[in-house]
Amino acid sequence: MDFQQVIDTDGRIEPRDQMPDAYRQTLVRQIAQHAHSEIIGMQPEGNWITRAPSLRRKAILVAKVQDEAGHGLYLYGAAETLGVDRAELLDLLHAGRQKYSTIFNYPTTSWADVAAIGWLVDGAAIMNQVPLTRCSYGPYARAMTRICKEESFHQRQGFEAMTVLSRGTAAQQQMAQDALDRWWWPALMMFGPPDAASPNSAQSMAWGIKRFGNDELRQRFVDATVPQAEFLGLTVPDPALSWDGEHHRSGEIDWTEFAEVMKGNGPCNRQRLEFRQQAHADGAWVREAAQAYASKHRPVA
Amino acid sequence: MTPVQAYTLRLGDDCLVLGQRLSEWAARAPTLEEDVALLNIALDLLGTARSLLGAVGDEDALAFLRAEPDWTNALLVELDNGDFGRTMARQLLVSAYQVPLWAALASSTDPVLAGVAGKAVKEATYHLDHASAWVVRLGDGTAESHARVQAGLDGVWPYAAELFETDPLVESLVQQGITAAPAVLLPVWQQTVERVLAEATLTVPESSWRPTGGRSGRHTEAFGYLLAEMQHLHRAHPGASW
Ligand SMILES: [Fe+2]
Ligand SMILES: [Fe+2]
Numbered sequence: 001m002d003f004q005q006v007i008d009t010d011g012r013i014e015p016r017d018q019m020p021d022a023y024r025q026t027l028v029r030q031i032a033q034h035a036h037s038e039i040i041g042m043q044p045e046g047n048w049i050t051r052a053p054s055l056r057r058k059a060i061l062v063a064k065v066q067d068e069a070g071h072g073l074y075l076y077g078a079a080e081t082l083g084v085d086r087a088e089l090l091d092l093l094h095a096g097r098q099k100y101s102t103i104f105n106y107p108t109t110s111w112a113d114v115a116a117i118g119w120l121v122d123g124a125a126i127m128n129q130v131p132l133t134r135c136s137y138g139p140y141a142r143a144m145t146r147i148c149k150e151e152s153f154h155q156r157q158g159f160e161a162m163t164v165l166s167r168g169t170a171a172q173q174q175m176a177q178d179a180l181d182r183w184w185w186p187a188l189m190m191f192g193p194p195d196a197a198s199p200n201s202a203q204s205m206a207w208g209i210k211r212f213g214n215d216e217l218r219q220r221f222v223d224a225t226v227p228q229a230e231f232l233g234l235t236v237p238d239p240a241l242s243w244d245g246e247h248h249r250s251g252e253i254d255w256t257e258f259a260e261v262m263k264g265n266g267p268c269n270r271q272r273l274e275f276r277q278q279a280h281a282d283g284a285w286v287r288e289a290a291q292a293y294a295s296k297h298r299p300v301a
Numbered sequence: 302m303t304p305v306q307a308y309t310l311r312l313g314d315d316c317l318v319l320g321q322r323l324s325e326w327a328a329r330a331p332t333l334e335e336d337v338a339l340l341n342i343a344l345d346l347l348g349t350a351r352s353l354l355g356a357v358g359d360e361d362a363l364a365f366l367r368a369e370p371d372w373t374n375a376l377l378v379e380l381d382n383g384d385f386g387r388t389m390a391r392q393l394l395v396s397a398y399q400v401p402l403w404a405a406l407a408s409s410t411d412p413v414l415a416g417v418a419g420k421a422v423k424e425a426t427y428h429l430d431h432a433s434a435w436v437v438r439l440g441d442g443t444a445e446s447h448a449r450v451q452a453g454l455d456g457v458w459p460y461a462a463e464l465f466e467t468d469p470l471v472e473s474l475v476q477q478g479i480t481a482a483p484a485v486l487l488p489v490w491q492q493t494v495e496r497v498l499a500e501a502t503l504t505v506p507e508s509s510w511r512p513t514g515g516r517s518g519r520h521t522e523a524f525g526y527l528l529a530e531m532q533h534l535h536r537a538h539p540g541a542s543w
Contacts, residue, residue: 283331289442
């Protein structure tokens with residue numbers, strides 16, 4: 001079967017299969033961006049590990065940040081099946097030439113942000129990623145299957161942490177509401193621009209990389225999340241939010257904010273990238289040592 | 302607090318403080334594999350700490366509401382991470398001590414310690430393998446890595462002696478078969494550490510300075526900052542649940 005036949009019959013493309021260059025490039029860009037998001041995402045949450053308010057929460061958070069590093073590994077591995085290597089992709093990230101999710105350019109200024117990220121950001125990630133388990137590219141689809149299991153665990157833990165806060169002291173409730181106020185709109189933006197303004201979406205759909213439009217996935221997220229906010233007794237920061245008998249319809253998203261964060265002007269773009277660059281530079285001597293050791297001790301053939 | 306509880310708390314404090322230190326590496330490791338590994342080790346230590354603290358009292362009250370003089374961890378685990386070489390050198394010294402300690406405690410007459418140690422010995426064996434492999438790679442890697450890990454080792458080395466100190470509490474527990482004598486653990490530790498350092502082409506440091514005080518609550522300056530960071534949120538909301 002040639003590439004188009006595989007796509008038309010909803011089959012899987014594997015690394016050795018013939019594939020159009022544009023398909024390969026689209027996948028490399030998307031998988032790399034996804035991998036970068038996993039590792040940049042370790043920062044805002046890692047920010048609270050040393051300050052977690054109970055040992056149980058500390059353990060949950062350490063495990064979660066560790067999972068995100070693991071997700072990065074799976075995804076860089078999937079990208080490598082397309083003929084690029086991790087070091088090269090990291091260089092592109094560090095040079096600002098490849099992107100990561102805009103959501104991680106917002107600061108985590110309170111403990112409730114950790115809970116809100118689990119609930120909303122992992123929640124939105126699941127909406128986006130579950131369809132990717134049926135992506136036409138086999139290694140990406142399989143990586144997503146593993147990742148989605150862990151993301152849904154993160155989402156449940158986040159929601160549970162949020163539940164405790166919203167049933168807690170007045171200060172905790174306020175913390176929870178404040179986190180929802182700050183994370184709600186950025187979470188909606190995680191689904192990307194409206195379909196009409198998303199030029200590459202149609203081609204990705206035709207290739208079986210993308211299965212649903214941005215707007216449809218966003219709507220599913222809103223429908224799933226608004227009742228959860230109600231359950232928590234928290235107010236979604238959208239005065240225009242309404243129920244049309246079938247769906248919870250949100251108000252207008254401020255796409256100028258999204259465009260600014262994309263451009264590098266979010267509150268933490270510079271901080272996140274500099275942190276990564278610094279960690280990478282600080283680790284250079286260690287990676288060099290590992291390489292030098294390996295070549296000294298390479299078994300003689 | 303009973304003598305066994307006081308001793309259990311020492312071991313729990315070692316694990317909690319080292320776990321806290323290692324978790325500071327989150328998202329900063331030299332490779333993604335190391336991000337996974339360091340957090341994995343931090344998580345193991347945190348888990349062991351929770352079991353031990355939980356056997357003594359309320360784990361969160363013990364972790365978040367004790368002031369510096371009430372902590373009885375060894376000074377070695379509270380030292381700042383420094384670079385990756387220092388962190389791995391410290392981990393080697395600690396894990397080479399914890400492996401024979403947990404192995405001995407697994408047959409302790411105290412059921413709590415025996416239970417915790419049975420699981421912890423497997424984890425510590427992995428921590429020791431991991432740290433040893435890195436110390437060897439760094440020591441026998443490049444000139445820079447050799448110099449860095451040697452410097453890291455030199456910095457943490459004097460603090461290892463405290464792990465093998467004895468006092469009336471330890472002596473009474475040794476007599477009751479609850480724990481192993483430090484004098485029995487020390488040669489095992491020495492053998493492990495010297496073997497790894499030899500393979501790493503590193504020099505065994507010599508030091509006549511033996512800083513001490515952790516077991517009686519006299520800590521380093523760095524420890525106050527560690528506690529301030531770890532405890533501030535919990536303390537800012539008295540009585541809250543999380
Ligand atoms: Fe993830
Ligand atoms: Fe996640």
